[in-house]
Amino acid sequence: MSDEGTNQQQQAVEEMELEEVGEAELGDSSDEVVIAVAPAFGDQGKKQTMLGIPHAAILREIFAGIEEEELKPRLIRVWRSADLAFIGLDAAKLSGSGIAISIQSRGTTLIHQRDLLPLTPLELFPQAPNLDLSAYRHIGKNAAQYAKGDSPSPVPQTNDPMSRPMWQAIAAVFHIREAEFVKQEKPVELKVNFEK
Amino acid sequence: MQAEEREAGNKTEAKRHKRFEVLENREVNKDGFLKEWPEVGLIAMGSPEDPEPSIKIEDGVITEMDGKSRDDFDPVDDFIARYALNNDIAEEMMALDAVEIARMIVDINVTRTRVLEVFSGLTPAKIAAVMDCMDVVEMMMGLRKMHARRTPSIQGHVTNVHDNPVQMVADAAEAGLYGFSELETTLGVVRYAPLAALALLVGGQTGRGGIITQDAVEEATELQLGLRGLTSYAETVSVYGTDGAFRDGDDTPWSKAFLASAYASRGIKMRFTSGTGAEVQMASAEGKSMLYLEIKCVMLSKGVGVQGLQNGSISAIGIPASMPSGIRAVLAENLVTTCMDLEVASGNDQSFSHSPYRRTARTLMQMLPGTDLIFSGYSTVPNYDNMFAGSNFDCDDHDDYLIIQRDLKIDGGLVPVDEQDVVAVRNKAAQALQAVFEELGLPQITDEEIEAATYAHGSKDMPERDKVQDIEAAEDMMERGVTGLDVVKALGEHGFEDVANNVLEMQKQRVSGDYLHTSAILSPDFKVVAAVNDVNDYQGPGTGYRLEGERWEKISNIRQALGPDDI
Numbered sequence: 001m002s003d004e005g006t007n008q009q010q011q012a013v014e015e016m017e018l019e020e021v022g023e024a025e026l027g028d029s030s031d032e033v034v035i036a037v038a039p040a041f042g043d044q045g046k047k048q049t050m051l052g053i054p055h056a057a058i059l060r061e062i063f064a065g066i067e068e069e070e071l072k073p074r075l076i077r078v079w080r081s082a083d084l085a086f087i088g089l090d091a092a093k094l095s096g097s098g099i100a101i102s103i104q105s106r107g108t109t110l111i112h113q114r115d116l117l118p119l120t121p122l123e124l125f126p127q128a129p130n131l132d133l134s135a136y137r138h139i140g141k142n143a144a145q146y147a148k149g150d151s152p153s154p155v156p157q158t159n160d161p162m163s164r165p166m167w168q169a170i171a172a173v174f175h176i177r178e179a180e181f182v183k184q185e186k187p188v189e190l191k192v193n194f195e196k
Numbered sequence: 197m198q199a200e201e202r203e204a205g206n207k208t209e210a211k212r213h214k215r216f217e218v219l220e221n222r223e224v225n226k227d228g229f230l231k232e233w234p235e236v237g238l239i240a241m242g243s244p245e246d247p248e249p250s251i252k253i254e255d256g257v258i259t260e261m262d263g264k265s266r267d268d269f270d271p272v273d274d275f276i277a278r279y280a281l282n283n284d285i286a287e288e289m290m291a292l293d294a295v296e297i298a299r300m301i302v303d304i305n306v307t308r309t310r311v312l313e314v315f316s317g318l319t320p321a322k323i324a325a326v327m328d329c330m331d332v333v334e335m336m337m338g339l340r341k342m343h344a345r346r347t348p349s350i351q352g353h354v355t356n357v358h359d360n361p362v363q364m365v366a367d368a369a370e371a372g373l374y375g376f377s378e379l380e381t382t383l384g385v386v387r388y389a390p391l392a393a394l395a396l397l398v399g400g401q402t403g404r405g406g407i408i409t410q411d412a413v414e415e416a417t418e419l420q421l422g423l424r425g426l427t428s429y430a431e432t433v434s435v436y437g438t439d440g441a442f443r444d445g446d447d448t449p450w451s452k453a454f455l456a457s458a459y460a461s462r463g464i465k466m467r468f469t470s471g472t473g474a475e476v477q478m479a480s481a482e483g484k485s486m487l488y489l490e491i492k493c494v495m496l497s498k499g500v501g502v503q504g505l506q507n508g509s510i511s512a513i514g515i516p517a518s519m520p521s522g523i524r525a526v527l528a529e530n531l532v533t534t535c536m537d538l539e540v541a542s543g544n545d546q547s548f549s550h551s552p553y554r555r556t557a558r559t560l561m562q563m564l565p566g567t568d569l570i571f572s573g574y575s576t577v578p579n580y581d582n583m584f585a586g587s588n589f590d591c592d593d594h595d596d597y598l599i600i601q602r603d604l605k606i607d608g609g610l611v612p613v614d615e616q617d618v619v620a621v622r623n624k625a626a627q628a629l630q631a632v633f634e635e636l637g638l639p640q641i642t643d644e645e646i647e648a649a650t651y652a653h654g655s656k657d658m659p660e661r662d663k664v665q666d667i668e669a670a671e672d673m674m675e676r677g678v679t680g681l682d683v684v685k686a687l688g689e690h691g692f693e694d695v696a697n698n699v700l701e702m703q704k705q706r707v708s709g710d711y712l713h714t715s716a717i718l719s720p721d722f723k724v725v726a727a728v729n730d731v732n733d734y735q736g737p738g739t740g741y742r743l744e745g746e747r748w749e750k751i752s753n754i755r756q757a758l759g760p761d762d763i
Contacts (some may be wrong), residue, residue, distance in 0.1 A: 082479060083444045118446050120386060120414040127585065151664055154385045159357050161547045161579035161586020162226070168514025169228045172477045176236050179479035 012057035012133060017193040018043045024076040024187040027096030032072045033143045034100040035062055036091030037190070038082050039181035041105045049107030050170055051129055060194055061133045062101060065140020071097075071147055073140070075190040078102070082179040085119050088112030090187060097147035101139060106174035107131055111143045122146055123154050129167045130158045224551035230518045237481020237489070240472065240516050240525035242328055245483035249322035251290045253283050262321040270439040272492055275449040279499030282316040289317030298329035301338040301535065304736035308341055315535040320491045323535075327487060327528040332561060335527045339565035341734045342534035344727035345715035346741045348566030350609025351378035351541060351573035354396060355583035356655045359388040361633075361666075362626055362641050363581075363658050365399035366649040369625035370618050371576040372403015374594070375611045377717040378429065378541075380573050382412040382583050385663070389413045390670040390678075391638070393426040397683060398632055401698035402625040406718030408465060408702075408711070412584075415455060422464040425680025425703050428711075429465035431506045431541060431572070435496050436470065437489025440480030453500040460502075463706030465716065467504035467539060468497040472525050473512030486516055487525040491532055498536045503714045505533050506572045508543020508562070511584070517548040517558075527561040534567070539715035539727070541572035547579065547586030555588050556600075563600075563608050566741060568715040570609055578654040601751050607743045611750045623650040628692045635686030636678055638669045 027034065042055045049055070059075070066073040076094065078087040088102030092114040099122075103109045107128030110121040123142065125131055138155045145152040219225065232239045252260035258277040259266045269277060297314055300306040315323070330338070352371045356363045368379055379400050381392045393411040400407035411421050412432040421427045435452055436442050442449070452468070459466040470493030472486035481489060490507065497505045509516050509526045516522035526543065533540040542562040549555050562570045574597075575587035582590065589597055594610070601608045626649045630641040639662065648658050680703045687696035701722045705711050711718060716726035734740025743751065 081444075086444075086446075117414065117416065120417070123385070151667070153663055157357075157384055159384075159580060159583065159585065161582055161590075162550055164514045164547055164585055165227045165517070165549050167228060168477075168512070169230045169518035172238070172473075172479075172515050173230070173233075175477065176238075176479040 012054065013060050013194045014054045014056060015195040016042065016056035016059065017195065019191040019193070020077075020188045021191050022189055024094050024189045026094050027074060029072065029096040031147070032074045032096045033066050033140070033147050034074050034076055034091045034095035035059065036076050036078045036087050036100055036102045036187070038084070038087055038102070038104040038178055039077065039079055039183070040178045041077070041103060044181055045105060045177060049105070049128060050167060050174060051107065053107065053133065055105070056194055057133060058103065058107070058136050059192060061137040062140035065137040065142075066144045068141055069144035069148065071144040075192055076187045077190055078187045079183050079185040082175060082182050084108055084110055085112070085121065088121055089114070089116070089118045094187065099143050099147040101143050104175070105178050106171050109136070109139055111139060111146065113146065125155070125157065127157070127160065127163050128171070129163050130160050222551070224549065224554060226550040227554070228514065228518050232519060235483055236479070237476040237483055237486065238515075238519065239485050240519040240522040241324070241485050241487045241528070243483060243485035243488065246324060246485050246488045247321045249290065249319055249325055251286055251319055253287060256283055258283065258286070262319050271442065271448055272437060272439055272496060275499055276320065276492060276495045280495040281319070285313070286317040289314050290319065290322055294322065294325035295329045297326045298334070301326075301330070301342065301531070302334045304341070307735065308732060311342060311535055312537045320488060320495060323491045323532055324485070324488045327532065330528070332524050332527055335524070335531050336561060336565045338531045339527070339534060339562070339567060340740070341732070342531065343565070343567045343732055344534065344537060344539055345568050345717075345725065346730045346732045346734075347725060348607055348609055348741060349377045349569055349717050350375070350571050351380060351569045352376035352571070352576040353545065353573045353582055353584055353587055354379050354381050354399070354576050355383070356577060356581040356658075357384060357583065358655050358658065358660065358663070359383050359385055359392060360655060360658050360661055361391045361395040362629060362645045362649045362661075363652055363655060364392060364395035365402075365625045365629040366622035366652070367577050368396050368399025368409070369403035369621045372400055372407055373613045373618060373621055374576070375609055376573070376576065377407060377609070378569060378573070379407055379409045379576070380412055380431070381410070384583055385667065386413050386417065387667045388670055389417050389421065390426070390673050391666060393421045394632060394683065395629060397426055397680070397699060397702070398629050398687070398695065399625045401702065402628055402695050403621055404720045405698040405701060406720055406722050408718060419455070419458055420674070422459060423462050424678070425706060426683070427464070428702055428706065430459050431467045431469055433466065434469045434474070435493045436475055436478075436480070437484070437492040438475050438480045438482055440482070441475045441478045444478050444480060449496055449500070456500055456502045460712055463709045463712065465711055466502055467506055467541060468493075468500070468502050469506040469510055470494070470497070471507045471510035471512050471543070472522075472529055473509050473515030477512050477515055486519075487528055490529045494529065494532050494536055494538070498538060502538070503712065504539025504541065504568070506541035506543070507533055508545075508572070510543055511546055513543070513546045513548040523558050523561070526558070530562060530567065537714070539568045541569040542567040544571040544588045545573050546584060547588060559588055564604070564606060566607060580656075581654045595756070598751070598754055602754055605743055605748070607741070607747065607751065612754045614755075619650055626650060628687060628695050631690035631692060632683055632686045635689060636673065636682060638673065639665045
């Protein structure tokens, strides 16, 4: 398992191209999971998280996790907010299955469901510095299982009490920069091209 | 450009001084530090964008506050102007010099009551100006005089990484022996919340009667648990100093006020939470300093009418701590809270530094003066189990903390405990929860789990539970409408009569509501100790809270100290 993880890290894609293909519509397919990225994710700024994980690699892993469960990932960008909960809930409401994953540039992630309150997601991963690529894959997999109506065991989280002293101020700067890209526009559908 | 490159080149090639290499590996250098960036609000105190103090009152209505006319107020300004100032005296108080007000705070000959009166007529910018006149020693002097309840106390965190209720019940009971008066939990998986509330209730009341408990989860769930008598206070109702930050939280000052009333009207103690750095963390600081925005939160809380506030940066602490004068700003926000006659649960509750020196220095600011709740909270579990992402002190620091209390003759809220007493109370609490689970039809707690919980350092020593089953049972428990009284019955029927009585007492407290008074905690015999019957009357040496008598005996009597016969 850990060997496999290492291989994934080594082969991780570093680059991708994101292409906007119109307004994101309400999905009619119950076997999709929507992944919603925050305004600066993937093609603005540094294109990597606080830890330096390429955004492309993260998306690839989340896609893979969803596909392992034989469901379909659909990528959108939410423009109106840099707030993870609102991005996630907006996306869940557009998702055919009602399940969505939202992710910020710094790497913070959650799994949301359309009937929940904004700040009560199914699973929240508030400590981005503790997420590695295998965790992102697992998040994709769990989201897909929720979409199928299953109750997966939550993705295990490591709790590093020293994460805040090291990262919080830097995380704030990431978020301030992300918020600069917010605009009052509707979510857009994204086509992604992963490059090796 | 060329010069820069050359400089960078020289830097990498320069021969390293060995002392700097050693310094770089010190714990403190794992912390994050930033330079000020005032344009976005990355500044602890005194941003160039902070307004100048001013007030205009026409026909009893504030028409201008801090340079802004009423038409330009955002909802936070509006709320403060309507509800947080005493318009009858505001112009008079605003006319006082900031430095004069700062001196009144420090002066032992000026009463607490007089300072409260002055502060009732100050605007946010004026209060910021007052704080700017004070250094940390003066602020500590102020806190000593201004905190509302005379007797200091302490709140604890009880959490674990697997949300394991068996470990939680034992940890809560142990915390009771150490003297915590409030216990707070939160979850990795929110849907576990009902089981955590049960564990904290049963464990807390096994450790010592009268501990009040809360389940810090999403607001609707938290309220529901309180209404059912499974928790007895709430504090994670967050307020912010800008409208933008409020919107991010899907809220307004009015919605928070409504929520506060929902708790209080059902006999649940309630305080708000805020803290320096929260707005800038949400990219909504509008270029204002962290302290200025936090002062608005304190005033907003006062205006809402809640009895208290948890602040001291709280979960944003890494941000002010990265700034010059940041920890001073954190102390200032606690002081402002007390000057508004609110209970202060003064932070120290989140890890902010790798350095034991920085951690201690930061905590002494509240520990030495004493506050209503010096920590909000102290991690009663190892930090690897702390689901608030780590506290400034954890259970592995207990002896250090107890000895600092003894060294300085300071009451930090904790007392030394006997190891075998701890073992016994952990075991009893776990058995009590086993009985409650059985009676309420929740997933079984095995004897093996009880044994593990009795001696566990933390979750590493606990057998795993079936989480999916637990979560389903938790949802079912809420659907079935289980309440605190069901817990009383279950305990009673299984021979845990003392714990049953304590849980019943907690239900009665909710009906009488006396513990809704400012700064209220409950003594082990369920007597309310609050700012009404134990008001801080500090006026210099020989007054106020004094650590003496039986309490001092207890705190001095640490297990490590040898007597003549031991040598």
